[in-house]
Amino acid sequence: MKGKQILSAIAAVLALLLAAAMPALAEEKNDIVIGGSMPLTGPFAFAGIQFNRGLRDYMEWLNEQGGIEGRKVRYVAEDTGYEPDQSVAVFRRITSRENVSFYFGDSTAFHQTINRELDRRDIMMTGASFASELNDTERYPLQFMHGPDYSEQVAILLRHIAEEDPGARVAFIYSDTEFGRDPISAGRETAEELGLEVAARIVTPPGAADISSAALELRRARPDYAIFHGYILAPIPDFIRRARQMGMETRFMGTYYSMDQSIIDEMGEAADGFMGVMPYRYFYEEDAGESELMRAIHERNDEYQTIYYIQAWVAGSMMAQIARETLARGEPLKGSRMRASMEGLDEVDTGGVIGVPVRFRGNSLPVGRIYRADVEAGRMVPVSDWIDLD
Amino acid sequence: MRIGSAKESYIADEALFATRTQWVWFALLLASLVLFPFVSNLYWLYLACLVSINVISATGLNILTGFTGQVSLGHAAFMGVGAYTVAWLDNNAQTPFYLNLLAAAGVTTAVGLVAGLPSLRVKGLYLAIATIAASFILQFVFINWESVTRGTRGINIEPPEIMGIVLDNPDTFYWMVVPIMVVMVLLAANLFRTRVGRAFIAIRDRDISASVLGISLPAYKLMSFAIASFYAGIAGGLYAYFMGSINPESFPLLMSIFFLAAIIVGGMGTILGGILGAIFMTLTPEVLRYGVDLASPFIDEPGAVLSPVRTIVFGALIVGFLLFEPHGLAEIWRRIRRFFHLWPFRT
Numbered sequence: 199m200k201g202k203q204i205l206s207a208i209a210a211v212l213a214l215l216l217a218a219a220m221p222a223l224a225e226e227k228n229d230i231v232i233g234g235s236m237p238l239t240g241p242f243a244f245a246g247i248q249f250n251r252g253l254r255d256y257m258e259w260l261n262e263q264g265g266i267e268g269r270k271v272r273y274v275a276e277d278t279g280y281e282p283d284q285s286v287a288v289f290r291r292i293t294s295r296e297n298v299s300f301y302f303g304d305s306t307a308f309h310q311t312i313n314r315e316l317d318r319r320d321i322m323m324t325g326a327s328f329a330s331e332l333n334d335t336e337r338y339p340l341q342f343m344h345g346p347d348y349s350e351q352v353a354i355l356l357r358h359i360a361e362e363d364p365g366a367r368v369a370f371i372y373s374d375t376e377f378g379r380d381p382i383s384a385g386r387e388t389a390e391e392l393g394l395e396v397a398a399r400i401v402t403p404p405g406a407a408d409i410s411s412a413a414l415e416l417r418r419a420r421p422d423y424a425i426f427h428g429y430i431l432a433p434i435p436d437f438i439r440r441a442r443q444m445g446m447e448t449r450f451m452g453t454y455y456s457m458d459q460s461i462i463d464e465m466g467e468a469a470d471g472f473m474g475v476m477p478y479r480y481f482y483e484e485d486a487g488e489s490e491l492m493r494a495i496h497e498r499n500d501e502y503q504t505i506y507y508i509q510a511w512v513a514g515s516m517m518a519q520i521a522r523e524t525l526a527r528g529e530p531l532k533g534s535r536m537r538a539s540m541e542g543l544d545e546v547d548t549g550g551v552i553g554v555p556v557r558f559r560g561n562s563l564p565v566g567r568i569y570r571a572d573v574e575a576g577r578m579v580p581v582s583d584w585i586d587l588d
Numbered sequence: 589m590r591i592g593s594a595k596e597s598y599i600a601d602e603a604l605f606a607t608r609t610q611w612v613w614f615a616l617l618l619a620s621l622v623l624f625p626f627v628s629n630l631y632w633l634y635l636a637c638l639v640s641i642n643v644i645s646a647t648g649l650n651i652l653t654g655f656t657g658q659v660s661l662g663h664a665a666f667m668g669v670g671a672y673t674v675a676w677l678d679n680n681a682q683t684p685f686y687l688n689l690l691a692a693a694g695v696t697t698a699v700g701l702v703a704g705l706p707s708l709r710v711k712g713l714y715l716a717i718a719t720i721a722a723s724f725i726l727q728f729v730f731i732n733w734e735s736v737t738r739g740t741r742g743i744n745i746e747p748p749e750i751m752g753i754v755l756d757n758p759d760t761f762y763w764m765v766v767p768i769m770v771v772m773v774l775l776a777a778n779l780f781r782t783r784v785g786r787a788f789i790a791i792r793d794r795d796i797s798a799s800v801l802g803i804s805l806p807a808y809k810l811m812s813f814a815i816a817s818f819y820a821g822i823a824g825g826l827y828a829y830f831m832g833s834i835n836p837e838s839f840p841l842l843m844s845i846f847f848l849a850a851i852i853v854g855g856m857g858t859i860l861g862g863i864l865g866a867i868f869m870t871l872t873p874e875v876l877r878y879g880v881d882l883a884s885p886f887i888d889e890p891g892a893v894l895s896p897v898r899t900i901v902f903g904a905l906i907v908g909f910l911l912f913e914p915h916g917l918a919e920i921w922r923r924i925r926r927f928f929h930l931w932p933f934r935t
Contacts (some may be wrong), residue, residue: 238895250892271841276877277895282831283638287874290631290758310742310833314756331741374731376835586823 212458230266230521230531232257232277232514233292233321234302235285242280244430245455245506246304249326250275252503252510253302259494266518266524282307288567293319299531300517303327306376309341316340320533320539322520324513328454330380333561341531342540343562344513344548345477346587348377350564351453352425354475354585356385359423360392363575364544367397369421369448371412371437375404378428381453385425397421402433409433413440416448426452434466434472442468449473454566458505459578462571470573473581475566478508478551480578491515491549512551519547554584563586596602604774604780613623618770625762633758638770639870642824646850646866647776648819653848654856655780655794656705656808656812663758665726666703666817666845670696671834675743678828685748685829692825693818695729700817707809713794723841730836742835744827755829765826772819777859779815788812792857853909855916866918873902 215521234253235329237246245357257273265271268325275293278285285308286516292298303309303325309332316323323341331350332338352370359366372378382399389396398419400412416424416437424441426434429452438450452474459480462469462586474528479485481503487493491511495503520540522560546563556563564587569578595601595655625633649663670692677688706718730737737743748755748764754763779785787808790798799805828834846869855867877896885888913919 236891238892239899247892254889276880277898279899284721284873286831287631287638290634291877293631294631307742307835308840310744310835311831314747314832318757325882337744360732367912368763376742379740452824 208577210250222442229272230300231296232271232273232300232302233289233296233298233299234273235278235288235304235308236275236302237280237304238277239324240278240280242304245504246280247328248506249302249304249510252507253377253514255495255498255507256511256514259498259513260518268520271518272296275297278304278308280305282311284410288309289315293321293481296482299521299536300324302513306331309338310423313338313341315531322517322533322536324517328562329376330384335560338561339537341561342516343560344562345454345562346475346566347562348381348427348453349388350562350587351382351475351566352385352427353388353451353587354564354566355451355473355568356388356392356394357585357587358582360394363422365393365395366422367395367420369398369400369416369419369424370396370400371400371424371426373404373406373428374401375428376406381427404409408434409440413437413444416441417444417446420446421448423583424448424450426450426456429456431456431461431464434461435468438465438468438472451475454505457569457578458503462503462573462576462578469571472571473568476505476569476578477513477563477566478505478548479553480505480506480569483580485553489550490555491551494549508551512548515547515549515551517544520555552584554586556586557588559588595645595757599733604777610633621766621770625759630758633762635874637758637761637765637830637869639867641764641823641830642847642850642866643769643863644869645820645823646828646847647675647862648816648823648853649847649853650851650856650859650862651776651779651788651819652812652816654851654858655785655792655863656788656809657795658704658812659709659848660813660816661713661716661841661844662703662720662723662726663816663820663847664839664841665694665723666700666820667824667827667843668726668730669699669817669840670821671828671838672730672737672743672824673821674825675745675834676746685750685805689822689825693821696817696821696824697814700813701810703817704810707813707855708806720841723844723858727839728838730839737836740836742833742911744833744843745831747832748829750842754831761830765830768822768826770824773859773863776819777861780859784811789857795935801928806891827891831881849906851916852907858918860921861916861918864921866898868917873898876901 235451236250237243238250253273257271260271274296278288282305289312298321301321301323303323305325306329308447309325309327317340321340324344328343328345328347330347332341333347359368370382370385372382386396391400398415400415402409402412415474434452434456442449450472454475457476459473461472479489495508495511520536521541523543524531524536527539540558543557546557548556552565554565556565566581567584568582570581572579604738605614624636641690645667647661649660652658652660673692677683677691703719703722707715712720731739747754753760755764787803790801790803791805791808795805850865850869851862853868855861880894880898882892883894887893
């Protein structure tokens with residue numbers, strides 16, 4: 199090895215050490231900092247990129263409005279690749295430089311892992327996971343969801359079914375993952391309470407491309423309704439096409455993460471009539487003008503914005519409200535204090551993106567509305583009122 | 589410059605550290621490991637703990653794959669067995685953490701022995717597939733044995749406690765995981781000074797010749813699986829304690845590939861290779877974040893724009909190493925050492 203190469207190797211090592219020792223950048227002391235472990239790459243990037251844009255745009259908008267009680271808000275996030283190890287690393291990296299008040303997480307595993315650390319650092323967190331497991335105020339006192347958890351989403355769907363078609367036969371189709379299995383046992387109980395019959399529970403292996411045997415199982419069960427959970431898009435289109443080919447009349451439904459406009463754009467004709475639960479308004483909704491937040495979103499964007507982008511705005515607006523409430527009480531922005539002021543809220547400010555007044559039940563907001571894919575109109579249209587499980 | 593290293597006995601020939609200089613360097617390394625927590629923040633301590641766990645696991649896989657030549661893609665699942673053993677004991681028995689860790693290693697060793705049985709008949713790619721099967725079966729068990737694993741909901745683990753000090757943060761956990769890592773690595777290094785270790789190498793180089801030399805292939809192959817699983821069990825148990833929460837998706841097949849990549853990039857069949865590979869694979873994506881930081885004054889939204897680039901650079905670095913440094917990082921290390929040994933003369 200030549201001397202030059204060695205020198206460059208040594209230089210590289212020195213650079214690394216310097217980088218490691220680099221002191222935290224001096225920042226405005228008075229800023230309210232919102233950190234984020236964002237899945238900008240990896241399997242969840244389609245939503246992560248939108249969360250990131252949404253939170254950034256919301257904070258920009260909020261600062262234009264004068265921030266929170268005159269204090270500026272700063273959003274600091276980094277990529278995690280949707281890996282819990284990296285999500286924790288990002289959390290450590292951001293919290294070692296900044297005095298973070300709020301945090302946005304990216305996966306259920308991360309929400310669970312970081313919980314201890316949240317308690318210690320007294321940081322409030324929300325995020326992409328609507329896992330029922332997290333809806334436990336004893337175990338996760340510093341976490342909240344900005345929508346209904348997965349079990350509640352399924353319960354909203356079931357309640358709609360029970361009203362529309364009492365005694366109907368329902369099937370659950372879900373992926374064999376933490377995400378997919380989440381609401382199934384609670385869903386079965388809710389169905390029984392509502393007088394619905396659970397005709398089948400069909401589980402598909404994670405990432406399975408071939409669903410022929412599952413489709414046959416569905417045909418044998420011949421349910422009136424089938425609820426998908428644990429998928430984004432695939433294999434929902436395939437299921438629906440096969441069911442139509444077999445002449446089945448089953449009505450298909452989905453939960454939040456499979457409810458973006460892309461289901462119509464990518465599925466075409468077959469999507470017609472697909473229904474699902476949505477806690478937020480869509481970008482193109484006609485009465486969107488009623489909502490302050492939706493107006494702000496429209497001012498900034500001419501083109502369609504995904505549900506994840508809007509979700510991030512709602513999350514941001516709830517953080518801002520909790521911070522405002524806590525400061526109004528003369529308390530510091532510490533997680534435990536913010537939790538207390540959060541529980542004191544009579545009404546959660548969603549900027550009108552959720553169409554009815556809502557408040558926390560446990561860690562979640564158990565409210566949503568049923569939307570149906572109208573392929574001719576090319577958009578999702580509401581078919582029910584806002585359903586509040588409270 | 590080093591002039592001659594005449595060895596007069598077999599013991600001297602087998603020694604881990606041949607010269608006094610090496611002992612000095614080793615002492616310096618240990619000293620810097622001791623000093624590290626005092627000069628770094630929680631982010632770097634978190635990474636140090638993660639690296640230590642990965643070094644233990646990679647060293648285990650290196651014994652099996654690098655030294656014995658048995659390809660395994662079930663390593664992450666074995667870590668899962670260790671992690672779940674710790675989690676179950678932590679939630680159901682009031683045993684101290686070191687017993688839990690040992691139990692994790694024990695259970696994983698037993699599982700590894702069973703998973704290693706196919707190695708008696710198949711090798712190479714076939715064995716890789718057989719170990720993937722073991723990995724899938726274990727994954728299925730993690731998901732469906734709900735009474736023990738709590739299924740997909742995941743299971744929480746309380747942090748370990750030593751003499752009243754709760755090791756619930758990287759700055760305290762460091763003092764447990766790094767000594768364990770050092771001991772495990774030294775044990776592995778010493779293994780190859782014994783008959784067992786040499787038998788492993790003989791099997792890797794030519795199994796038929798090894799058996800002609802009187803090495804019992806079934807016994808030693810299984811022993812290699814057992815030792816590798818022991819390491820995976822310890823690493824998995826530490827991972828469970830460190831993360832505080834695990835679920836069946838904590839140990840995906842991709843993680844097994846991560847460790848295989850680590851020992852290939854680091855250098856198969858050298859102890860140093862496993863260490864350097866684990867450090868490289870864990871830290872490179874993090875260090876590349878500083879590239880993103882550096883670009884931030886020049887690019888709007890560097891996080892969103894450069895994150896995919898970061899992934900690509902990481903991939904390109906791995907390919908680069910395989911192309912230009914097929915013997916891994918350990919070989920670079922050796923070359924640097926040789927340079928100083930021969931200095932001021934040219935190689």
